[in-house]
Amino acid sequence: MRKLINEPKSFVDEMLEGVLLAHPESLRSPARRVLVRADAPRQGKVAIVTGGGSGHLPLFMGYVGQGLADAVAVGDVFASPSAEQVLEATRAVDGGAGALYLYGNYSGDTMNFDLAAELAQLEGLETTTVLGADDVASAPPAEAARRRGVAGIAMLYKVAGAKAELGATLGQVVEVTERAAAGLRSMGVALSPCTVPAAGKPTFDLPEGEMELGMGIHGEPGVARGPLQSAADVGADLARRLVADLPYERGDEVAVLVNGLGATPVEELYVLFRTVHAVLAEHGVQVRRAWVGEYATSLEMAGASVSLMRLGPELLSLLEAPSRSPLLARW
């Protein structure tokens, strides 16, 4: 294990200590393993609460900030936060306008967020849930509700966050976020495994020179394993599968996010984006906005994912609205 850590069991709490020490002007912690915007709660604004397992920075806490989410509940590495943490997060950022629970579709997370919603309701706090379920490799289109959430949620934070900053109601924030989520698709490729500190050994076995298409961000099995291919072939394959899944049609405008999983250099991500852009152009799909970098990682996994979001006029302006996160230089 080549890691700069101390005791594996202290990893998450020491990481959080570091984050709070580095960014005291932006983030504070009102309860154990809960971080909120320093200026929360904002009266009258819909609160956006997220959360999930650690090991994916800048997901999830990197999306707490101005124009983004208000609070995050932080779980152990690759494990859900508890319902109590989600409830504490909800209380800490409640501005009287209700809360949107926005997180990735994993059974542990839905169980705890749903229970938190129930507990919040007992306290008179209104919540509505929108799930990131963008990974096309995790279930066929007919079972889209079973799909896992991956990097595409980064764009949902911008949409929901910007709408909430405009003073929209909970219903309006939910409507636009659901619309964005409905046009959002992602798929990734893994080139090497990652190691959860407390486990001490790689979460799966992937020999040198092989890749797995569609592998999940915790090492969930993908759709195909085979010899490592060129960026042009991988990029074209990912882009074509994404286009076919929604499908994105000639004349559609999209935002693209090419994401590194932790150990793949940003240079390689740009090489991949070049092909994705070309394949989209072939299909008559126009790229209006692109991000290339690390937005949702899996510890030191090598590989990348591509996310597409179909745009309408409102979605583009929400994606371009100002937002600021201490963990993301350009978001």
Next chain:
Amino acid sequence: MPATALPHALGAAAQALAASAPELNRLDGFAGDGDLGVTMTVVAEVAQEVLAREEADGTRLLSSLGAAIARRAPSTSGTLLATACLRASQALRDDQGAPVEVMLHCFSAALEGVMARGKAEPGDRTLVDGLNAICGSLERSVADGTSWPLALLEAAGAAQAMAEATSNMEPRKGRASWVPQRALGHPDAGCSMLAIGLQAAAQACQPLP
């Protein structure tokens, strides 16, 4: 059961579950992560604290218990048990029927909540099978006009029979479904937990001879 009997029944169930912690850890260890007894020890502690604090209002008692379990025992089984308590609490609030009917409505609401939250169906070899057996037994008791203490005892018997039946069922949900064959030959830990708790509650509620 009448609401006045609820604290007594819950107290007895909590005590029995704490005493069975090693056995529950053992059962959970065959295919799970072997910590159900640990969770139930915490749940029992939480139940005693809530019972000491809350008055005899059943709705409030169950919702406080659910919230406290969610806070202190955030594992999957703890989360599902918390859900069961919260749903039972809601059912109790809306129900002024006869005691056996009220029990049925509370357990049905708990079953529905646990199925939705855990995404499990009857036959998956989970807590759902135990709750389902309890509901079936209570339905028969309602139809037969059985007294509430006897209905509770019969429901506990049904939960016990279901726990034994799960020995021959392959797990289809949760961690145990990754290694289904390891669970065979042993009763499901979650169903056993229900049977132990309900048996103790039923015994505590029987009229003195």
